[in-house]
Amino acid sequence: MTEDLHDVRLIVNGVHRELRVPARRLLSDALRHDLGLTGTHVGCEHGVCGACTVLVDGAPVRACLLFAVTLDGHEVTTVEGLTRDDGSLGPVQQAFAECHGLQCGFCTPGFLTTITAGIRANPDPTHEEAREIVAGNLCRCTGYQNIVAAVERAAEIAREDVPGDVPAPASPPQDGQLGVEDRTEDQATTGLGG
Amino acid sequence: MGQKVQRVEDQRFLRGQGRYTDDVLVTASGAGVLHAAVLRSPHAHARILDIDVEAVLDAEGVHAVWTYEDLQGPMAEPLPLLIPHPALTHGRTQFALARDEVNYVGEAIAFVVAEDRYLAEDAVALIRVSYETLPAVVGVEAARRAEHLVHDDVPGNVAAHLDQRVGDAPAAIAAAAHRLELDLSIERSACMPMEGRATVARWDPDTDRLQLWTSTQTSTGVRAAVAVKMGLDLGQVDVITPDVGGGFGVKINHPWPEEVLVPMAARVLGQPVKFTEDRREHFISSAHERGQEQHIEVGFDDEGRVVGLDVRFWHDNGAYTPYGLIVPIITSTQLLGPYKPGSYRVRFDSVYTNTVIVTPYRGAGRPQGCFAMERTMDAIADYLGKDRTEVRAVNFIQPEEFPYDHQLVFQDGRPLVYDSGDYPASLEKLKRLVGWDEFPAFQQEMAAQGREVGIGLACYVEGTGVGPYEGAHVHIETSGKVKVAIGLTTQGQGHATVFAQLVADELGVRMEDVEVVSGDTRRMAYSVGTFASRAAVMSGSAVHLAARRAKEKALKVAADALEVDESDLQIVDGVVSVKGAPSSAIDLGTVSVLSNPLRYAFDEASQAATQFSVGDPGKPPVAEDDEPGLEGRDFYSPDRATFASGMHAAIVETDPRTAEITILKYAVVHDCGTIINPMIVEGQIHGGVAQGIGGALYEKMAYDESGQLLNASFMDFLMPYVTEIPDGIDVDHLETPSPLNPLGIKGAGEAGVIPTAAAIASAIEDAERHSRPSMSIAAMPISPSELYTLRQEHTA
Numbered sequence A: 001m002t003e004d005l006h007d008v009r010l011i012v013n014g015v016h017r018e019l020r021v022p023a024r025r026l027l028s029d030a031l032r033h034d035l036g037l038t039g040t041h042v043g044c045e046h047g048v049c050g051a052c053t054v055l056v057d058g059a060p061v062r063a064c065l066l067f068a069v070t071l072d073g074h075e076v077t078t079v080e081g082l083t084r085d086d087g088s089l090g091p092v093q094q095a096f097a098e099c100h101g102l103q104c105g106f107c108t109p110g111f112l113t114t115i116t117a118g119i120r121a122n123p124d125p126t127h128e129e130a131r132e133i134v135a136g137n138l139c140r141c142t143g144y145q146n147i148v149a150a151v152e153r154a155a156e157i158a159r160e161d162v163p164g165d166v167p168a169p170a171s172p173p174q175d176g177q178l179g180v181e182d183r184t185e186d187q188a189t190t191g192l193g194g
Numbered sequence B: 001m002g003q004k005v006q007r008v009e010d011q012r013f014l015r016g017q018g019r020y021t022d023d024v025l026v027t028a029s030g031a032g033v034l035h036a037a038v039l040r041s042p043h044a045h046a047r048i049l050d051i052d053v054e055a056v057l058d059a060e061g062v063h064a065v066w067t068y069e070d071l072q073g074p075m076a077e078p079l080p081l082l083i084p085h086p087a088l089t090h091g092r093t094q095f096a097l098a099r100d101e102v103n104y105v106g107e108a109i110a111f112v113v114a115e116d117r118y119l120a121e122d123a124v125a126l127i128r129v130s131y132e133t134l135p136a137v138v139g140v141e142a143a144r145r146a147e148h149l150v151h152d153d154v155p156g157n158v159a160a161h162l163d164q165r166v167g168d169a170p171a172a173i174a175a176a177a178h179r180l181e182l183d184l185s186i187e188r189s190a191c192m193p194m195e196g197r198a199t200v201a202r203w204d205p206d207t208d209r210l211q212l213w214t215s216t217q218t219s220t221g222v223r224a225a226v227a228v229k230m231g232l233d234l235g236q237v238d239v240i241t242p243d244v245g246g247g248f249g250v251k252i253n254h255p256w257p258e259e260v261l262v263p264m265a266a267r268v269l270g271q272p273v274k275f276t277e278d279r280r281e282h283f284i285s286s287a288h289e290r291g292q293e294q295h296i297e298v299g300f301d302d303e304g305r306v307v308g309l310d311v312r313f314w315h316d317n318g319a320y321t322p323y324g325l326i327v328p329i330i331t332s333t334q335l336l337g338p339y340k341p342g343s344y345r346v347r348f349d350s351v352y353t354n355t356v357i358v359t360p361y362r363g364a365g366r367p368q369g370c371f372a373m374e375r376t377m378d379a380i381a382d383y384l385g386k387d388r389t390e391v392r393a394v395n396f397i398q399p400e401e402f403p404y405d406h407q408l409v410f411q412d413g414r415p416l417v418y419d420s421g422d423y424p425a426s427l428e429k430l431k432r433l434v435g436w437d438e439f440p441a442f443q444q445e446m447a448a449q450g451r452e453v454g455i456g457l458a459c460y461v462e463g464t465g466v467g468p469y470e471g472a473h474v475h476i477e478t479s480g481k482v483k484v485a486i487g488l489t490t491q492g493q494g495h496a497t498v499f500a501q502l503v504a505d506e507l508g509v510r511m512e513d514v515e516v517v518s519g520d521t522r523r524m525a526y527s528v529g530t531f532a533s534r535a536a537v538m539s540g541s542a543v544h545l546a547a548r549r550a551k552e553k554a555l556k557v558a559a560d561a562l563e564v565d566e567s568d569l570q571i572v573d574g575v576v577s578v579k580g581a582p583s584s585a586i587d588l589g590t591v592s593v594l595s596n597p598l599r600y601a602f603d604e605a606s607q608a609a610t611q612f613s614v615g616d617p618g619k620p621p622v623a624e625d626d627e628p629g630l631e632g633r634d635f636y637s638p639d640r641a642t643f644a645s646g647m648h649a650a651i652v653e654t655d656p657r658t659a660e661i662t663i664l665k666y667a668v669v670h671d672c673g674t675i676i677n678p679m680i681v682e683g684q685i686h687g688g689v690a691q692g693i694g695g696a697l698y699e700k701m702a703y704d705e706s707g708q709l710l711n712a713s714f715m716d717f718l719m720p721y722v723t724e725i726p727d728g729i730d731v732d733h734l735e736t737p738s739p740l741n742p743l744g745i746k747g748a749g750e751a752g753v754i755p756t757a758a759a760i761a762s763a764i765e766d767a768e769r770h771s772r773p774s775m776s777i778a779a780m781p782i783s784p785s786e787l788y789t790l791r792q793e794h795t796a
Helices: A027-034 A091-099 A108-121 A127-133 A145-160 A177-189 B010-014 B117-124 B140-145 B169-174 B219-230 B257-269 B279-285 B326-334 B366-384 B388-395 B423-434 B439-448 B495-507 B535-562 B588-594 B604-612 B678-698 B756-768 B784-795
Strands: A005-012 A015-022 A053-056 A059-062 A075-077 B034-040 B046-052 B062-066 B108-114 B128-133 B158-166 B178-186 B198-204 B209-214 B237-240 B273-276 B292-300 B306-316 B344-351 B404-409 B415-418 B452-464 B470-476 B482-486 B514-518 B569-572 B575-578 B581-587 B631-636 B642-654 B661-671 B730-733
Touching: A015 A027, A053 A108, A059 A108, A091 A108, A091 A145, A091 B010, A108 A127, A108 A145, A108 B010, A127 A145, A145 B678, B034 B117, B034 B257, B034 B279, B046 B108, B062 B117, B062 B257, B108 B117, B108 B257, B140 B292, B140 B306, B140 B344, B158 B326, B158 B404, B169 B292, B169 B306, B169 B344, B178 B366, B198 B257, B209 B219, B209 B257, B219 B237, B219 B257, B257 B273, B292 B366, B306 B326, B306 B366, B326 B344, B326 B366, B326 B404, B326 B452, B366 B388, B366 B452, B366 B756, B388 B423, B388 B452, B423 B452, B423 B642, B423 B661, B423 B730, B439 B452, B452 B756, B470 B495, B470 B535, B470 B588, B482 B495, B482 B535, B495 B514, B495 B535, B535 B569, B535 B575, B535 B581, B535 B588, B535 B631, B575 B588, B581 B588, B588 B604, B642 B756, B661 B678, B661 B756, B678 B730, B678 B756
Parallel strands: A005 A075, B034 B273, B209 B237, B306 B344, B482 B514, B661 B730
Antiparallel strands: A005 A015, A053 A059, A053 A075, B034 B108, B046 B128, B062 B108, B158 B344, B178 B292, B198 B209, B198 B273, B292 B306, B404 B415, B452 B642, B470 B482, B470 B631, B569 B575, B575 B581, B642 B661
16 A cells, blocks of 8 residues: 655745655654755654754744644744855854854754744843743753853844844744644743752 | 864754764665664563564565574674673673564564655564563562573573772771771663664675765774674775764664664665664663662771772673673772772672663763762761761872872773872862852751752762774875864764864864864774773874874975975974075975875876976985875874863752752862863763763663563653753863873763762752751662652651
8 A cells, every 4th residue: 555645835944845745754754854954853753852843934843743744835944044144154053153052963953943933032031031942952962051051142143133134934923823832832841840 | 272162063063964874865865765664572571482574575665674584694693792801701692683582672673674764664563473471680689689580591690790809808897997888779871862873874786885874983893893794894894974963872882783784784675774763762772871789888997098998789781791891890990989998899790681781871880880989988977977078088099199000900901090180189179169168157047048958079080091092194185274084983072173173283284274084984994982081082192193293294395395404394374484484485285295296287286296296316206215195194002091080069959848859059170181172171071960960860761570661752761951950060170181192181071970970969968967867868860759758768
């Protein structure tokens, strides 16, 4: 028995892309293996680690928990889409380089997308809020100290930016769409509780 | 050297252009890459009666399926026992695919290759296996009871027994003024890199060669192992380790079953094959570590000076012993830390259980040894009513006593001799950093508010940079760019940056002109691997030596060209010039042109080389003792390991009602000899401390009595998020250079994780001391509910 294939049209990093995938194809696999955007990494395949976080219509979602077919007509931003138009590093990327916010780099794309959305929603986070922004992503290398510093630095760089210079789609997520808002909220507040 | 240089590798990682193993051959998609999935044992201990793969053969998209019966020649033999040891009398390793028995949940049984991973997993689900289940041995206690055996031919479940002794510890303890006994227990945890294992292979029938990408900590090790298993010459196998998403030890074990099955399948099927482990597979089929039970007897004098230390411990090595006895040997020797007991005896049993194999995890047996020693120091201080830092101080090896010979044999089979250190200075720094002397006042102040806070510390010494060797190759191209190759692999330590720093310093070139490649056997075929905090010491020294060789040659060629003496030359920013006469200068790129006389001109630079090749008609264009090209290659092989050291202190608060444990402050004093890049060293320490906190408070492998791992997901295995790590880790450095290598470097990779559990245990005990003086922390990790239960036991 051969699997049924479905046509999906999406805008990925500002470019129209068309896919023909089985219904069960995960968004993470479609991005990586069908579109060749290997910057999005898969760390757990059950929505806990956040490495695969991408922005769907501007809101952070776990690409390993979504089927690609459900994204028809939506806009997706991956780590590859976070650089500026001239090809230089975007604010969050630049902050990570300055603050030594990464070591092996595997979890990094998920942090970059999460923080991009986080500082767009809260352009001037307090230190505590900066920690909150990354509280739903796992990193095994850095011990998080420099990642938190990078959140604060990224916000600073973004605030200094000329409006319109910030990459990635600016359209706010629509209510209830894909249930993405609820999911990310849950993830962001799931700590270990001591 | 010593500069906080930003990392050069970050550019590609931050743009999503890193190349990890699962990314390989993706952009050539449609290139016919096949995907593998593995059928794994659902039972911890069972005999395999029958495997029926019939249904798989007709499944959509399936290309092939293998079980043990299909393996031939060396592939059908057990995987190698990498590090044999005379004491490992009953070493056992698994087969690439289980033969007739499985010994842990997750052991590989069948290997399916299909069009994509989804179809491969569908096919795995169609395989029918009949098992006769056997009683599972889970945990050290069950292994020691030996009512059931993991391997029929291993009596008592004991893989190895090893004794080492210096002096007569039992007699010294019997004669000591004071004696104490402790029983301690440390749970299993695991490395848990964010990227699991992954392997891709492509067989090239035109050149009869295998190309293998694998997420490993030793590409040369995998290369040799794969060549043996596949019956290939070493020269037919190229292993490339691309970007690695974290290792922490687990990827030093090799070859994993998939590392030999993937290339086998690629060769048979004539198409590239890829295997990428998922997270559940990583939990149940990659390695764990840490699990030990310890019994300690100690005798000491009125000052707390240890006159005799007698340690007996049991190390859970899981179902097989591919990595030998490295972990328990390290525990037994590094346990001594910065101290010099009057006499020491250590005995351990390494025991089999029906659980995932145990191989080194960052720290590699040291956190357990440190826990044993530091809990003992705290117990002595408590018994004598002394300050915990004072008891440690009277036991320290003093700065003038180096090199200090413990008269024990270390993990590399060489004498355990500490090269250098200054432990009293470290302790003074730590006390200041954490505010040790001011703490009692703070504690009283908090107590007045009904809050329980405690302070604790722990000290460690870490043998780093074990041999046998590492090498480096430095090539100055005609463009003036410098290409460096090291043999060992990299997984986030910033090797491309720190080694470029070393080359830039030694050679006199700009950092941006230096490019470092690691873990590619085509570029450097001789290497050992990335483990034991050895990369900076071993490859760093080799890079330094290779750069020096390239420099010597550059100066020689330039001296000829400029008709001056070599000693009058300097190299600054890639330009060789005469000291004091900067107009008399020549670019390194031109020197490279001069070093290689050519017959054919293919660009501007080579035109110059063809002219120079005429040279002196009375001499050969390349001198007898010379070779063409501007290159330097060298190896570094030390007499023995270097010994880094450090001390951690923690201040914790325990909730009087809920027993919630909060770390209020964490301080680290660290001595890794000469520091190449402080930013990277601090990053290593932060990461190590975070893993240490995981091991102290959260992480354990929850096996049930039948050998099922109940928490094999990130949802259930509690790896710290930012919310579990203190906001701020205070770090201070001491630099006591190693006399053993040219740069004075000691390793830094594992340091952060070693004393963390011991320091936190010490602090929790201190916080509880006033309300429950008899309570001691003897097991790690400790959760709030475990602390709560412990309190109940000590108030009842």
